[in-house]
Amino acid sequence: MKTIRQADIVIGCFLAVLGLFILYAASNIRLGVERALSPRFFPSAMGILIFVCGAGLAVKSWRFKGEDPKIHWPDRQGLIIVLVSLGLLAAYILFMKTLGLPVSTFLYVTASIWFLKPEKWIAAIVTGVLVGIISYAVFIRLLDLSFPVGSLLEGLLEGLEG
Amino acid sequence: MSFSFDHLIQGFATALSLQNILWALIGCFIGTLVGVLPGIGPASGIAILLPLTTVLPPTSAIIMMAAIYYGAMYGGSTTAIVVNIPGEASSVPTAIDGYEMAKQGKAGPALAICAISSFVAGTLGLIGLTFFAPLLADVAVVFGPPEYFALMFMALTLIISLSGRALLKGVISMALGLLTAMIGQDPLTGAARLTFGFPKLLAGVDFISVIVGLFAISEVMVNVESRITAISQKIGSWMPSWADIKQCIGPMLRSTGVGFFLGLLPGVTPSVTTFVAYDLEKRVSKTPERFGHGAIEGVAAPEGANNATSTAGFVPLFSFGIPTAPSMAVLLGGLMMYGLQPGPMLFKTNPEFVWAVIASMYIGNVMLIVLNLPLVGMWARICVIPFYILGPLIVFFSVLGTYSIRFLAYDVWVMTLFGVIGYFMRKFAYPIAPMVLATVIAQMMEMSLGQSMLMSQGSIFILFTRPISGAFMALAIASIIRGIWLQIRTHAPEVAVEEVD
Amino acid sequence: MKRTAVGILVLFAALAFVWAGAANAADFPKKRITYNICFNPGGESDITARIQEQALKKNLGVDVSIQYKIGGGGALCWSELVGSPPDGYTIAGHNLPHTILQPMEMGDAGYKTLDLKQIYMFESTPNVLMVRKDSPFNTLKDFVEYAKKNPPGVVTVGGSGSSSANDLGTAMLSKAAGIKLSYVPFGGTGSAVPALLGGHVTALMSYSPMVIQYRDKFKFLAIASEKRMDVIPDVPTFKELGYDIVEGAYRGVAAPPGTPDALVKILADAFDKTMKDPEVKKKMDQNGFKTEFMGPEESLALVKKKTAEYEAIMKELGRMKK
Numbered sequence: 013m014k015t016i017r018q019a020d021i022v023i024g025c026f027l028a029v030l031g032l033f034i035l036y037a038a039s040n041i042r043l044g045v046e047r048a049l050s051p052r053f054f055p056s057a058m059g060i061l062i063f064v065c066g067a068g069l070a071v072k073s074w075r076f077k078g079e080d081p082k083i084h085w086p087d088r089q090g091l092i093i094v095l096v097s098l099g100l101l102a103a104y105i106l107f108m109k110t111l112g113l114p115v116s117t118f119l120y121v122t123a124s125i126w127f128l129k130p131e132k133w134i135a136a137i138v139t140g141v142l143v144g145i146i147s148y149a150v151f152i153r154l155l156d157l158s159f160p161v162g163s164l165l166e167g168l169l170e171g172l173e174g
Numbered sequence: 175m176s177f178s179f180d181h182l183i184q185g186f187a188t189a190l191s192l193q194n195i196l197w198a199l200i201g202c203f204i205g206t207l208v209g210v211l212p213g214i215g216p217a218s219g220i221a222i223l224l225p226l227t228t229v230l231p232p233t234s235a236i237i238m239m240a241a242i243y244y245g246a247m248y249g250g251s252t253t254a255i256v257v258n259i260p261g262e263a264s265s266v267p268t269a270i271d272g273y274e275m276a277k278q279g280k281a282g283p284a285l286a287i288c289a290i291s292s293f294v295a296g297t298l299g300l301i302g303l304t305f306f307a308p309l310l311a312d313v314a315v316v317f318g319p320p321e322y323f324a325l326m327f328m329a330l331t332l333i334i335s336l337s338g339r340a341l342l343k344g345v346i347s348m349a350l351g352l353l354t355a356m357i358g359q360d361p362l363t364g365a366a367r368l369t370f371g372f373p374k375l376l377a378g379v380d381f382i383s384v385i386v387g388l389f390a391i392s393e394v395m396v397n398v399e400s401r402i403t404a405i406s407q408k409i410g411s412w413m414p415s416w417a418d419i420k421q422c423i424g425p426m427l428r429s430t431g432v433g434f435f436l437g438l439l440p441g442v443t444p445s446v447t448t449f450v451a452y453d454l455e456k457r458v459s460k461t462p463e464r465f466g467h468g469a470i471e472g473v474a475a476p477e478g479a480n481n482a483t484s485t486a487g488f489v490p491l492f493s494f495g496i497p498t499a500p501s502m503a504v505l506l507g508g509l510m511m512y513g514l515q516p517g518p519m520l521f522k523t524n525p526e527f528v529w530a531v532i533a534s535m536y537i538g539n540v541m542l543i544v545l546n547l548p549l550v551g552m553w554a555r556i557c558v559i560p561f562y563i564l565g566p567l568i569v570f571f572s573v574l575g576t577y578s579i580r581f582l583a584y585d586v587w588v589m590t591l592f593g594v595i596g597y598f599m600r601k602f603a604y605p606i607a608p609m610v611l612a613t614v615i616a617q618m619m620e621m622s623l624g625q626s627m628l629m630s631q632g633s634i635f636i637l638f639t640r641p642i643s644g645a646f647m648a649l650a651i652a653s654i655i656r657g658i659w660l661q662i663r664t665h666a667p668e669v670a671v672e673e674v675d
Numbered sequence: 676m677k678r679t680a681v682g683i684l685v686l687f688a689a690l691a692f693v694w695a696g697a698a699n700a701a702d703f704p705k706k707r708i709t710y711n712i713c714f715n716p717g718g719e720s721d722i723t724a725r726i727q728e729q730a731l732k733k734n735l736g737v738d739v740s741i742q743y744k745i746g747g748g749g750a751l752c753w754s755e756l757v758g759s760p761p762d763g764y765t766i767a768g769h770n771l772p773h774t775i776l777q778p779m780e781m782g783d784a785g786y787k788t789l790d791l792k793q794i795y796m797f798e799s800t801p802n803v804l805m806v807r808k809d810s811p812f813n814t815l816k817d818f819v820e821y822a823k824k825n826p827p828g829v830v831t832v833g834g835s836g837s838s839s840a841n842d843l844g845t846a847m848l849s850k851a852a853g854i855k856l857s858y859v860p861f862g863g864t865g866s867a868v869p870a871l872l873g874g875h876v877t878a879l880m881s882y883s884p885m886v887i888q889y890r891d892k893f894k895f896l897a898i899a900s901e902k903r904m905d906v907i908p909d910v911p912t913f914k915e916l917g918y919d920i921v922e923g924a925y926r927g928v929a930a931p932p933g934t935p936d937a938l939v940k941i942l943a944d945a946f947d948k949t950m951k952d953p954e955v956k957k958k959m960d961q962n963g964f965k966t967e968f969m970g971p972e973e974s975l976a977l978v979k980k981k982t983a984e985y986e987a988i989m990k991e992l993g994r995m996k997k
Contacts, residue, residue: 019602027346034353034368041360041367042783048627051360051367054352054620061349069342083601090399097398098594101391101569105586108577117570124566128398132562139563143570151574318875319859359751359785362860363837366783378751440869490869621862628859629875631828 027066034059112162118144185529205245212575263445271472282412299485324646351612391593433479437486451479713752754785796927827855
């Protein structure tokens with residue numbers, strides 16, 4: 013899909029199918045107590061709307077013969093950066109529970125900065141440490157929010173306090 | 175509630191001690207810090223800091239709470255402008271033009287206008303509250319379920335103007351937003367919907383995760399792939415020019431009016447009124463194409479509406495004892511801690527206290543501008559931080575804020591998902607704002623329609639036979655027809671979406 | 676030999692279990708507890724929580740953070756509760772009959788009644804039928820006659836929640852009086868009251884605290900308790916007026932399933948002390964709540980008893996999920 017017109021046709025068709033699927037899913041909603049407005053009404057309405065608009069979009073773009081801008085896809089390097097960044101984010105979320113907020117934050121921030129600019133690895137580590145500490149001091153201790161502390165850190169702290 | 179100058183002066187006398195001013199300052203500052211986090215709005219902010227206030231005498235505590243409230247509201251707008259993370263749903267319209275201004279190096283003026291507009295709206299709103307509350311309270315109950323539905327429906331037709339020339343895509347964006355909001359439990363009966371057998375999905379999709387994902391995460395993705403150096407290369411002056419301010423007088427006044435009157439209605443939150451105010455400005459402007467590309471009115475209007483709506487929320491509170499939003503309820507809880515009974519009797523039994531609260535709100539408002547205008551320079555500098563550092567920090571804040579909604583990793587995954595969705599929406603030129611507005615109002619809209627149908631034994635005509643809802647519906651339908659007509663007439667390609675987002 | 680080894684292992688395991696539970700209990704609670712409210716701000720659940728807040732913090736020794744999880748008439752909040760970690764740090768206010776009726780009526784409410792681990796039941800509020808001061812109805816009889824004269828469903832009665840005490844109370848009145856009332860659910864009493872104030876519904880089936888709060892704005896036609904309440908002696912009971920309707924909401928707190936009994940006991944004791952605190956008691960009475968003092972076992976017994984009762988009533992009314 014290099015141009016917007018192409019994308020519109022493809023996505024339009026996809027949306028039309030999605031609309032039908034939503035209609036199907038809506039019809040399966042279990043009715044509970046009988047009320048004037050069925051829980052199926054709105055989802056079905058959305059399904060129909062999406063079908064109509066998707067089909068309309070596909071048809072309209074198919075017939076369009078005017079100026080057709082290109083989509084700004086990233087170059088190969090950019091694509092890698094985006095994918096890796098997403099991967100780091102996913103890892104951050106995955107490990108937050110076990111490693112705890114401060115440690116996983118430190119890892120994420122350090123890794124991300126280092127990845128984005130490998131030569132500035134000192135800045136990466138320093139920022140990572142700072143943010144990690146702040147996340148602990150401010151959000152866990154001062155504001156007392158229920159973020160996971162992580163077994164590593166807990167053990168460390170217990171050792172320090174004990 | 176009867177007005178008397180004596181009471182108000184008395185209230186000011188109680189509120190204005192050196193100590194109290196100090197507490198107000200601290201409250202404002204902490205509130206701003208807390209409000210900066212997406213997912214933690216004024217309600218959670220006050221709730222979290224409530225323990226701190228218990229060590230103070232009652233009046234000081236109330237003053238501090240009011241200051242925290244104002245600070246939190248302002249904090250949400252700060253991040254919206256500087257790094258495109260709306261602190262809560264009401265900051266979304268601010269982000270649209272505010273962030274564009276930041277990219278052009280004008281973060282300073284944007285932030286300053288925020289503060290000024292909030293201050294003007296807040297002061298005017300308080301005056302309205304002080305003098306006209308008894309009259310206004312009766313207005314508030316005129317709105318029943320049909321009127322609420324009609325109002326929400328009309329708000330949705332605003333997407334037509336927000337979509338620029340890409341009407342079909344705007345409708346699709348809105349429909350997908352509504353659909354997302356329907357995942358989980360039906361607001362009227364609790365029936366499970368669109369969960370496909372996954373119990374986790376019963377909790378539904380929290381709109382903060384959606385907003386943060388669509389705005390902040392997708393923006394980071396777009397920025398890293400093009401390897402930009404920083405959000406903005408230079409910082410202009412950090413104050414708006416006189417011309418800018420003059421341009422904003424109209425928006426400030428109009429948005430205050432709109433925000434205040436809509437805010438009187440229980441259940442109408444700033445998240446809706448900021449969109450309405452933004453759209454109003456776009457419609458009355460002589461140069462509407464500037465909106466979405468850094469029009470300063472696009473920042474002044476939502477901010478004014480935000481503050482005006484929050485202030486108006488006190489009218490139902492003081493007149494009927496009904497808190498119209500969670501933040502009000504928290505304040506009410508605070509009042510109750512000091513032995514006050516909620517309900518319409520509040521004014522009769524404890525007028526001095528209530529007036530002290532009102533006086534302290536004026537103070538909080540002033541505190542906001544006194545504290546934040548000097549700090550504008552500091553906040554604006556954030557835009558120049560190299561993106562290889564700022565990017566990960568933005569993500570950190572996003573994750574932190576989203577996680578703090580319900581302390582569920584699930585919400586953060588939703589945020590990530592919508593980050594990806596937002597990324598593709600930008601690539602394929604779909605407007606994002608309609609999806610956001612739809613997510614925010616979906617529940618209330620559906621519930622109001624359901625209640626209206628019950629009131630009318632299943633007839634939808636109740637929406638049209640009642641004067642107020644009929645008027646709104648007529649406006650909405652006219653808006654739709656006009657939008658379709660314009661689309662057909664100009665043969666606008668769905669392709670051209672330069673002016674969107 | 677093998678059996679002894681197994682026996683010793685089992686004994687150790689049991690001891691470890693008990694010890695873990697006890698060890699947990701020893702330093703519970705050590706951080707903030709989240710108290711979820713399942714209805715709009717301003718409603719009874721919210722008001723009660725605000726009354727309890729201070730004393731609760733004192734008795735637990737940690738902060739209590741009140742959060743709102745509104746939707747589905749409470750079902751959203753309770754289904755989230757059963758999915759929350761059973762570590763004692765997340766509790767939610769819960770209501771009877773809602774938590775009994777919803778799974779019954781909805782088929783899949785996201786939770787089962789007995790999934791909610793009962794901690795304490797601290798109050799009850801009987802249903803009260805109310806109309807605006809300027810409405811033509813002065814007695815229940817007037818109201819019923821009006822409903823009979825009009826087409827079924829024209830008379831609308833608002834209330835808090837679906838499959839709630841208000842909902843059921845309206846249905847019971849409809850049946851007992853031979854009329855058809857349309858019940859309009861609202862997110863909570865906090866949003867139902869403006870609807871009556873604005874005249875969008877004919878009447879409200881709401882709770883006793885509203886009598887005190889809106890004394891000068893509404894007329895109260897009947898209360899669904901055994902006897903008249905001391906604090907509002909001029910409201911006649913449904914029973915007196917010839918309708919055998921005793922119904923209302925019980926409110927308490929519950930924890931996710933699997934929460935250790937030791938932790939539940941600590942929470943229950945804290946709530947018990949809180950409800951017996953003279954300040955709290957005074958505010959509850961002033962506001963029209965009837966205080967209860969039921970610990971975990973008593974609460975569970977009440978739930979079971981009510982479940983049986985409601986099954987019978989629901990079958991009678993034809994609302995059981997088949």
